[in-house]
Amino acid sequence: MDDNKFKLPASISRRRFVQGLAVGGVIASFPHVVRAGSSFKDNAATGSAPELSGKVIELTIAESLVNFTGVVRTATTINGSIPAPTLRLREGDEVTIKVTNTLSVPSSIHWHGIILPYQMDGVPGLSFKGIMPGETFVYKFKLQQSGTYWYHSHSGFQEMTGMYGALIIEPREQDIIVADREYVVQLSDWTDDDPMKVFSKLKVQGDIYNYNQPTVRDFFRDLSEKGLSSALSKRKMWQEMRMSPTDLGDVSSAVLTYLFNGSTPLANWRGLFKKGEKVRLRFINGASNTFFDVRIPELQMTVVQSDGQNVHPVTVDEFRFGPGETYDVLVTPQSDAYTIFAQTIERTGYARGTLAVADNINAPVPAVDPVEWLAMADMMGNMSHGGSMTEGAMDHSQHGAAMPMDLSQHAGPAAAYAKASTQVRHASTEYGPSVDMRVDTPRTNLDDPGIGLRNNGRKVLTLSDLHSLEGVIEPQRPEAEIELHLTGNMERYSWSIDGLEFGQSTPVHMKLHQCVRVILHNDTMMTHPMHLHGMWSDLESESGEVQVRRHTIPVQPAQRISFLTTPHDVGRWAWHCHLLFHMDAGMFREVVVS
Numbered sequence: 001m002d003d004n005k006f007k008l009p010a011s012i013s014r015r016r017f018v019q020g021l022a023v024g025g026v027i028a029s030f031p032h033v034v035r036a037g038s039s040f041k042d043n044a045a046t047g048s049a050p051e052l053s054g055k056v057i058e059l060t061i062a063e064s065l066v067n068f069t070g071v072v073r074t075a076t077t078i079n080g081s082i083p084a085p086t087l088r089l090r091e092g093d094e095v096t097i098k099v100t101n102t103l104s105v106p107s108s109i110h111w112h113g114i115i116l117p118y119q120m121d122g123v124p125g126l127s128f129k130g131i132m133p134g135e136t137f138v139y140k141f142k143l144q145q146s147g148t149y150w151y152h153s154h155s156g157f158q159e160m161t162g163m164y165g166a167l168i169i170e171p172r173e174q175d176i177i178v179a180d181r182e183y184v185v186q187l188s189d190w191t192d193d194d195p196m197k198v199f200s201k202l203k204v205q206g207d208i209y210n211y212n213q214p215t216v217r218d219f220f221r222d223l224s225e226k227g228l229s230s231a232l233s234k235r236k237m238w239q240e241m242r243m244s245p246t247d248l249g250d251v252s253s254a255v256l257t258y259l260f261n262g263s264t265p266l267a268n269w270r271g272l273f274k275k276g277e278k279v280r281l282r283f284i285n286g287a288s289n290t291f292f293d294v295r296i297p298e299l300q301m302t303v304v305q306s307d308g309q310n311v312h313p314v315t316v317d318e319f320r321f322g323p324g325e326t327y328d329v330l331v332t333p334q335s336d337a338y339t340i341f342a343q344t345i346e347r348t349g350y351a352r353g354t355l356a357v358a359d360n361i362n363a364p365v366p367a368v369d370p371v372e373w374l375a376m377a378d379m380m381g382n383m384s385h386g387g388s389m390t391e392g393a394m395d396h397s398q399h400g401a402a403m404p405m406d407l408s409q410h411a412g413p414a415a416a417y418a419k420a421s422t423q424v425r426h427a428s429t430e431y432g433p434s435v436d437m438r439v440d441t442p443r444t445n446l447d448d449p450g451i452g453l454r455n456n457g458r459k460v461l462t463l464s465d466l467h468s469l470e471g472v473i474e475p476q477r478p479e480a481e482i483e484l485h486l487t488g489n490m491e492r493y494s495w496s497i498d499g500l501e502f503g504q505s506t507p508v509h510m511k512l513h514q515c516v517r518v519i520l521h522n523d524t525m526m527t528h529p530m531h532l533h534g535m536w537s538d539l540e541s542e543s544g545e546v547q548v549r550r551h552t553i554p555v556q557p558a559q560r561i562s563f564l565t566t567p568h569d570v571g572r573w574a575w576h577c578h579l580l581f582h583m584d585a586g587m588f589r590e591v592v593v594s
């Protein structure tokens, strides 16, 4: 059966594009929470966020009213804007950031991708107790890096309701990336529903927001193209697995509106340029639950930075990025107007903005691409290693507790450390109700752009294209190896690591200054952007060469990747999937460095 060939045509009638209003955004801040003397502004507009710079920054967390879709809702804001103010700081500076919480519940701010002492990392329960109502917490740390980063709340669903902003750190010396002008492009997602309600609905029915379920019409198309037995067995296979071949993202435009610098697609954020100028775009995926596929039709993008780290320039038509990741690109626009188009991975909607030479010019907005069904490679990985559905390469049994071997020991022998181990070791804890799929023949290639981007005729960035410009600092070889499996059960909307949700797990231990190799093996059908706090994740190629320094690494379905990390500070760190609902459902581990 060749599922690679199946493409689902866009069934527009079943889609609802929540495009938002032409005018929307933050309406007002609740007056009773506005504190005298704060840098708080009422009626802050969305669009490009206000900018704050210097060595002392004051931020106030409050509730503000917003209207993105025609209904007034309450958002959680920082200094009254969505996105939160862009902080423009300087490498080498010691900064003091005073954060006042005027909410009636605890809050926090985490500095995403920043190397700092763990007490400043902003994760309640690990770094500190959180910022209590009415309290001001003073963050103080030295900036030891430069580039494009961001910050967000690490409390409840506050990030999803508006608490995210760009953090730009200018290099101490002259920036080697030269541009005539630059824009921060922060993409996010917004829901008018209470995020807790959305999460609860997913817990009851994991595919509730999947509008791309196969239809009767799809079946008849398969029938005419493939014949009866093939069409039937394809159906049967998916039904037996109790999964959908279109589970590309579990939250969609059924409940989300996609924002571009806080602007809905209809509001159409705009950035101006002069022809021939070199424009730097600092893309930040500040969404809670959305992967975006970004392109600028008719304009090539040269990727010069990923996760704040300069990379060897690579010119592409398109890139995919998940929550937590950042990419800086250079473009040299020659026409009058361009659409910056960011369609969502499950193809139900998009965020967009316009680059133009004048305020009144627009470029066409492309249609979203058709949904592509997950292929065998997304469930089973590398087919050339043998194995098939019927031979149990993918064990989808709901009661797989009895296994011949208990391979709970993940650490391999010392001799294996030159290159990442390829021998799959499922932990005994993976044979439980939290896991509905295990991949025994993972793929280790990094040159796959991922489902939906494989054959679209465009040059799409892949992880294999990325090489840190300065090389990877600390080129140590690992002294230990940790293998962890990203696991889930779609029916229960359970997400976990090694089959253990956060509440049942014990911390991962690392030694200060000891280089360790981490192998992440994805036993699910979704891509997870895995974010390790407080230290770098130096991604390795298949052949064991260290390629690129990241803070958030997307791991595709049935993929096995490895990275090296050397903790530079003791403490308690968070390590989690940056899809907020996955993190909350349990794909989260504590890392203790001692």
Ligand SMILES: [Cu+2]
Pocket (backbone or CB within 6 Å): 495, 527, 528, 529, 577, 578, 579, 582, 583, 587
């Ligand atoms: Cu995830």
